Amino acid sequence: MEIKDFNIVVSGDVCFNLLFWQTNNECTDNLNWQHYPHIHNISSEGEALLLAKLVYLSTGANIISPKIKYSSNGHLPDGLLSSNSELGLFPMNEHGEEKVYRIKQFLGFTELNSNMPKLFSTTNDDENADMVILDDENNGFNNNKNFWPLALKSSSKHPIIIYKMDKPSSSTELWKHLERFHMKNTIVVINGDDLRSKGVNISKNLSWERTALDFVWQIKNNPNLGFLSKCNHLIIPLGLEGAIYYRNNGEASSHLYFLTYAFEGDFIEKTQGKMYGLTSCFVAGLAKSIVSGKLKNISIYRAIDDGIREGIASAQKYFVYGFGQNIKENNFPSPSIFKDSQKDFISKNYIQDVPIRNSNDPNCQSCWYIIKDKSSTNLAEIAYDIVKNGEDSALKYIPIARFGKLKTVDRDEFEAYKSIKNLMSEYISTQNAVRPLSIAVFGTPGSGKSFGVTEIASCVAPNLIEKLDFNLSQFQTLSDLIISFHKVIDISLKGKVPLVFFDEFDSTFGEKLGWLKYFLAPMQDGVFREANSIHPIGKAIFVFAGGTSSTFKEFCGETISDKAEHREFFKEFQSAKGPDFISRLRGYVNILGPNQTDENWDQLFIIRRAMLLRSLLERKVPHLINKRGEAQIDSGVLRALLKVTKYKHESRSIEAILEMSRLTNAKKWEQSHLPAKDQLKLHVDEEEFTRHLMQEEFFAEKVEELSINLNYMIACANNNNLNSTSNECWRNLSSQEKDTIRNHIRNIPNALYKIYYDVISVMDKPEIITFTDKELNVLAKYGYNPKYIKYWPKVLANSNFKIERLKFACYCESHLKFM
Structure with a gap:
């Protein structure tokens, strides 16, 4: 739809992108050159020129922008900045076989005769433009007023301004001008990675809560962001999966927008290739909603809210379509990016939002969970819904981290898992690793230490990693450890990366923590000694699973409050080479089982129980799940399983109670199917379990x-x-x-x-x-x-x-x- 009476000026730094790609000729002629790969190239408009195209496709408005004349053979004007990129064919998405062209490698910019790229004035500029969109790539436009749009230079005109910044800085003439004359009507857009490049410490791909809270802290406390904290509207796109909207109209507040099934960076990681112009496409989607809102007299806040969703959805489609299957025949960018279709894999309606906690109370910050703010019900009701109707139904508005068969909504848990996954991914991609990657895993017996890390490894490199298990509490001599190292080498020689679990590494061997000193050389130098020989281990991932310590802090003695006791512990810890061992670790994770680990701050244990119970029902008694996905389970049984204070053997106890129940021919898990009280006593406090089981009856009576x-x-x-x-x-x-x-x-x-x-x-x-x-x-x-x-x-x-x-x-x- 075209809106010719709405004028948008798009200006800023400009460049052309020179694209190169290779094809293999299938011609059967005898000419020798035809048997070699063919190199193709094409010029494509970039930066403000590409942004102008995208804004026209998204809004249908009258677009006023710089116009550049160039010959049909691709000869560009002198001084025009041009980038060079090699393209390749990549899967359109992670499931399909269809392939499209995307950028395989950014090759850099063509050298200029002068240091300053050429700037271009806006053709047929309009001082009365309704909207101005600026693409500041920090290539000269921001300090050269001669090329700014007339509506921007006039202090008496107040159009809506979308300012896309590449390198955030308060020292440019453009920023000073906007701050003085146009800040109230300016929407600043800065990509999350560009903000990080300024030294702003915002976590990435851990959890949405962590990223959001990091931003709130940084905007309040980081002096490098002082100038941005004054923005009326500031939008931070976070990859293709989310965004933060910060606004300050006298009182600062922030909103997080996110996809529930992905975290920042997941989308591009799962597909392949790269694309330039992703933030420009986001801005075009944002502009579409703002134009629509202005024409319908909708408030700017509502328009921006819709625009952020539109921007995220549009940028994802832009990436997926890439340059198309045939670069010379496909229109780039595709007009369908900004059109809604029932076949769309992404819809702006899928994008959730939540206010970011703005509390100075560190306790309230650390206990912020999106699952609580996004649900009108309490955690117990959510847990019941998970077991009764499945995770997809109960958690459709909640972020879920998935690692193979492992799923979790617990922020602490998936932040730890994500950290371990990032470590593994980086290590696997390293060509010349000289030592094993060493990580530690802690948790109570039955909490799932082995399962969690194994599923992460299967996501990182499923065909490359091979698992080995050794329980050090069963080793009798040092020779047993030497034999295990040789088994690790055997797997390495097959071209695999061993994932080696040293279970109960903190057990006694001659003395407390007696095994630690024998791992120091393998962890640090990647070798082990056998008699007078030294053997290189090769590339491997060592996973040290705690048997006597359920958390990393407990292993280090940080949970000991008595000073004298702590001094005695640390003396023994140093003697056992504990600090040296810790210095060689590259990460650790505390596995959270179905029991509550802390009465004050572990809030989501009932959700963990529910997800585990639903998984067990689906795997072990699928006949109790009807065609609508509803679990047939008595409310009293469900309440007791979810609310009992403690399972004596963690996950194993929940599984045992299910297996001890008479469910083979049952149509519903009734109270009568449960094992007898003296059998329940093996796994729970049977009296408390019974009270929960009969609570409705007790209350009804x-x-x-x-x-x-x-x-x-x-x-x-x-x-x-x-x-x-x-x-x-x-x-x-x-x-x-x-x-x-x-x-x-x-x-x-x-x-x-x-x-x-x-x-x-x-x-x-x-x-x-x-x-x-x-x-x-x-x-x-x-x-x-x-x-x-x-x-x-x-x-x-x-x-x-x-x-x-x-x-x-x-x-x-x-x-x-x-x-």
Whole structure:
């Protein structure tokens, strides 16, 4: 659709891209030259010239930009900057066999006779343009006012400005001019990698939470970003998978936009090749929504929100289509980039967003999880949904990290896994590795240490890596370790990279941590000694799995609070060469199993349990999953499996309880299918498990009693001289009044979930708690009658029900405002 009465000026640094590619001639003629590969080349407009094309395709507006005349044989004007790129054929996507041309290698720029690239004025410039889009590649345009658009130079004109910066700097004349005259109506766009190149430490490809919080900290505290913190609108595209929108209209706030199934950099890593102009395509998608919003009188904030989604989707399609299957016949860039189609692999509707926590409280920062802010329900309900309906249904708005068969939504876990994956990828791609890559893995027995790292390795190089397992607690002599090293060499000689698990490396051998000193030379120099011979190990990945320490901090003694005890530990640790061993590690990961590791900050253990349980159901008893993907499991069984405080043997216990249940011919996992109490005792606290199992029954039995007591407390509060008994007060109510109170009582467990409490049946009368004002306000907002709420704790306690804080929710008063 063309919009000829909307004028957009696109200007900035310009260049041409010279593209080269090779084909093999299939001609059968006898001419000798035809038997050699043929080299083809073509010129393609780049930088502001490419951006102008993209903006026209996206908006259909009247585009005013520099025009460059060049001959049909590709001869370019003197002084014009030109880049050179070698193209190759790459898969269109990770699943299809169809191939398109993308950039195989950037070859650099053609040398200029003068140091300053030639700049070009805007042809038929319009001082009254509705929008100005600037492509600042730091090649001279930003300091040469003569080539700026008229609408920009005029202090009396205030068009919408999209300023795409390549190298963020506050020292250019262009920035100073915008800051003085146009900052309120300027939208600054800086690619995340360009921001990092300025020394801004923002993590990449770990977790969306980590990247977002890094940005918030940097924009607040990094002096290099002081000039950007004043922007009314600042957008940071993060690869092809996300973006951050920072705005400051007196109060700074940030929003994260992301794809749930990918993290920054994943998309290009999974396909292949490179493309220039990705940020330009993002800007064109952004411009499309802003133009549409202006014509429909939509606020700039809503237009930018839609534009960021449009930009992410458009940039992905731009990359996938590349230069097409036939460069000379295909139109580049493709007009279909900005057109919605049912066949699209990416839609802007798939892109989620969430406000980034802006708290100075480090505790609130460290416990921020997108899963909590993106869901209107609590973690227990999400966990139930995962088991009942599957992850795709329950977590469709939540980031999920996938490593082969391993899936996790726990931010701490996938940040650690991502770090290990990045280390492995870098090591595998290194040609001349002189020593093994050494990483450590900690976790309780049964937490899945071996499974997690193996799945990561399978993602990095599935056909190159071969796994070996050795349990050091079973080694009797040093010769056993020497034999294991020889087995590692045997795999290396086959051209494979051994993934070597040294399980229980922290076990005793002669003394505490006695094995460590024998790994120092292999880890540092890549060799081991056998008698008088020294053997090179070759390329290998050593994985040291802890057996006595469940975390890295515990291994290092950092969990010891007593100073005298810590001094004694460190003395032994030094004697065992512990610090030397740690200095040779390149990474570590603490594997989080189904048990809660920390009462205050490990919030997502119930989600980990749910994902594990759903996986076990699908693999071991698939007949309990119906055609709609719904698991047939009793609510009491599910509640007990998810809420029991501890599994004695971690994941193995959950698997054991499933295998001990009589499910072979079952149509639903009922309570009667569970093993007997004395068998459950092997894996859980059987009494607590039973209380969770029967909680609905316990509560249902007490509904009448609770209703009578609640009514009596209210009656006493309204009449200080009340002489009637609780039963007499109850009999005086009408049937309708009794049903109202009963329904209110039945809803108490769900109501308490809203403020992160649970109701637990106990043997003795528990302590009576008091709700805070914020908790009372939250319950009132959900429609619960305030005159009843204050009596809940006492009424429940009188019937032996304890109100306790949910163990799977890091709670602080400030979190209630995000509900």
